[in-house]
Amino acid sequence: MAAFINNDITAAGLIVLAKGAAGQKITYTKIVLGDGYLEEGQTPRSLTGVVSPKAVIDITKLKVNTDGTVAVGGIFTNDQTSDGFFYRELGLYAEDPDPAVGEVLYCYGNCGDLAEWIPPTGGATIVEKTIDIVTAIGTATNVTAYIPADAYATKEDYETYKAIALAAQAIANEAIEKDIALMEQYGVEVKCGAPAPSVDELKKMGYTHILLAVGAWKPGKLDIAGDVAGAIQWMKGVKAGNIGVAGNIAVIGGGNTAMDAARLAKRSGAKHVTLVYRRTRKYMPADEHELALALADGVEFAELAAPIKQADGVLQCEKMVLGEADASGRRSPVGSGAFFDIPCDLVISAVGEQVDDALMAANGIELDKKGRPAFQTNVEGVYAAGDAKRGPATVVEGIADAAAFAEAVIGKAHTYDIPEQAYVTKADAEAKKGILAMSGCICREGERCLQCATVCENCVDSCPNRANVTIRMADGSHQIVHVDKMCNECGNCTQFCPYASEPCHDKFTLFQTVEDMADSHNAGVLFLGGDKVRVRTFGEPKDYDLGGKNELPAELETLIVTIRDKYGYLYN
Numbered sequence: 001m002a003a004f005i006n007n008d009i010t011a012a013g014l015i016v017l018a019k020g021a022a023g024q025k026i027t028y029t030k031i032v033l034g035d036g037y038l039e040e041g042q043t044p045r046s047l048t049g050v051v052s053p054k055a056v057i058d059i060t061k062l063k064v065n066t067d068g069t070v071a072v073g074g075i076f077t078n079d080q081t082s083d084g085f086f087y088r089e090l091g092l093y094a095e096d097p098d099p100a101v102g103e104v105l106y107c108y109g110n111c112g113d114l115a116e117w118i119p120p121t122g123g124a125t126i127v128e129k130t131i132d133i134v135t136a137i138g139t140a141t142n143v144t145a146y147i148p149a150d151a152y153a154t155k156e157d158y159e160t161y162k163a164i165a166l167a168a169q170a171i172a173n174e175a176i177e178k179d180i181a182l183m184e185q186y187g188v189e190v191k192c193g194a195p196a197p198s199v200d201e202l203k204k205m206g207y208t209h210i211l212l213a214v215g216a217w218k219p220g221k222l223d224i225a226g227d228v229a230g231a232i233q234w235m236k237g238v239k240a241g242n243i244g245v246a247g248n249i250a251v252i253g254g255g256n257t258a259m260d261a262a263r264l265a266k267r268s269g270a271k272h273v274t275l276v277y278r279r280t281r282k283y284m285p286a287d288e289h290e291l292a293l294a295l296a297d298g299v300e301f302a303e304l305a306a307p308i309k310q311a312d313g314v315l316q317c318e319k320m321v322l323g324e325a326d327a328s329g330r331r332s333p334v335g336s337g338a339f340f341d342i343p344c345d346l347v348i349s350a351v352g353e354q355v356d357d358a359l360m361a362a363n364g365i366e367l368d369k370k371g372r373p374a375f376q377t378n379v380e381g382v383y384a385a386g387d388a389k390r391g392p393a394t395v396v397e398g399i400a401d402a403a404a405f406a407e408a409v410i411g412k413a414h415t416y417d418i419p420e421q422a423y424v425t426k427a428d429a430e431a432k433k434g435i436l437a438m439s440g441c442i443c444r445e446g447e448r449c450l451q452c453a454t455v456c457e458n459c460v461d462s463c464p465n466r467a468n469v470t471i472r473m474a475d476g477s478h479q480i481v482h483v484d485k486m487c488n489e490c491g492n493c494t495q496f497c498p499y500a501s502e503p504c505h506d507k508f509t510l511f512q513t514v515e516d517m518a519d520s521h522n523a524g525v526l527f528l529g530g531d532k533v534r535v536r537t538f539g540e541p542k543d544y545d546l547g548g549k550n551e552l553p554a555e556l557e558t559l560i561v562t563i564r565d566k567y568g569y570l571y572n
């Protein structure tokens with residue numbers, strides 16, 4: 001339970017422990033995972049059960065130690081749950097020797113906001129966790145557990161189970177193989193294990209349209225002395241079993257790749273993993289959930305730190321301060337002249353993977369100031385897509401580039417003789433989306449345009465209570481905000497959502513009262529007056545001051561300020 005910050009033997013567990021010390025038998029029965037929070041003033045000692053149980057695990061391991069403790073364990077996989085949950089609670093149950101009492105919660109741990117997200121079964125992510133709980137038994141010697149006959153793992157059983165688990169983890173590869181097979185059915189020729197010909201060679205072979213989708217694998221430059229490895233190559237080596245992980249590791253960067261490298265290091269045996277970033281956590285470009293998962297895995301953060309050199313088991317850093325905002329809107333880090341050391345045997349550089357400029361130059365492709373090509377490059381018939389065009393980006397953006405390339409080759413997939421005035425512009429679509437007030441005539445409610453595919457705000461248009469609203473940001477983008485006081489949970493938005501989402505629960509929520517926020521699990525904001533707000537992201541709500549320094553993610557802070565300044569009528 002070392003990863004949990006609030007642990008203890010319960011009151012009922014202490015009674016069982018006392019009876020065990022007196023010579024009676026202590027029998028452990030099960031392990032339960034949950035996603036509940038402890039209420040204010042509540043402690044593990046006072047609990048009689050896991051607050052919000054989500055999964056029950058059979059005990060497959062019991063080891064009585066010589067130091068007055070016992071190790072109880074089991075194996076959890078997410079094929080045991082149809083719904084995803086945050087792995088926040090861990091409870092060990094035991095049977096009181098008095099039959100009249102029965103089963104009790106023996107010990108309990110809660111990690112609060114450091115919870116790890118467990119996806120539901122049926123998805124691409126396969127989760128396997130070995131759960132080990134070490135708890136006190138004092139002088140008790142008669143200690144046992146209910147271990148189902150089909151659950152007890154011998155060495156042979158374990159090896160078999162491990163093989164099955166590894167096979168399950170290869171589902172993603174299996175999906176790739178199916179995609180390749182589908183492409184081949186369409187007539188696509190796939191060649192692996194050979195260097196790609198140059199653009200000129202491909203054109204001589206008769207290819208008229210060429211797409212470069214080679215990714216952004218080139219490590220960003222981290223110009224410091226010491227033992228430094230590039231994140232991508234290092235992670236490949238660890239995954240392949242060619243690189244061992246031990247000691248203290250520092251990961252330089254604040255993006256998703258940095259989070260992946262830090263989590264892999266922590267899970268692969270590193271003693272301490274520290275993520276080093278020149279700005280504060282608020283300005284990290286990583287997705288918020290990626291950051292939360294890194295925290296849950298025990299990654300430590302060194303904010304406002306610029307690496308100088310690594311030597312003799314330490315990483316020397318300069319303490320930074322935040323200066324004026326740069327062109328991106330982020331405050332620029334400025335050196336303070338003060339220095340400090342972080343224990344570090346290896347530095348992992350994740351400062352921004354780059355496009356392979358040598359490959360582009362060899363094919364005569366021009367790059368912009370950021371070192372990236374245009375979608376339609378300066379070389380006739382040659383295009384770039386995905387990370388090779390954008391730098392490190394998302395799968396969704398890569399799919400969009402691929403679709404654009406297909407249209408560049410074959411033209412629009414669907415062409416009809418439609419009058420010009422029938423085409424809906426983005427501006428026209430936005431004008432019909434997010435209408436809060438009723439039209440003057442009931443017959444014009446069709447203007448809310450549920451069938452418009454240009455802008456997806458179906459959860460806004462389909463809500464009969466106007467509980468989902470469109471927030472227009474200063475940069476022209478739209479955000480959907482759920483207004484809690486207007487919602488009666490009719491489920492209409494869920495039915496109309498094309499992305500299998502539940503907007504009434506998944507969208508950032510605007511709360512009216514303290515009680516409303518307490519009664520909900522939604523991420524959202526409650527305005528407390530002036531610059532004071534209460535915000536829930538992944539855990540318990542926290543109070544922030546918009547007028548001063550705070551730890552809110554920059555994009556989230558911008559949304560909240562926009563709601564306050566332009567949409568006050570929604571909560572006043």
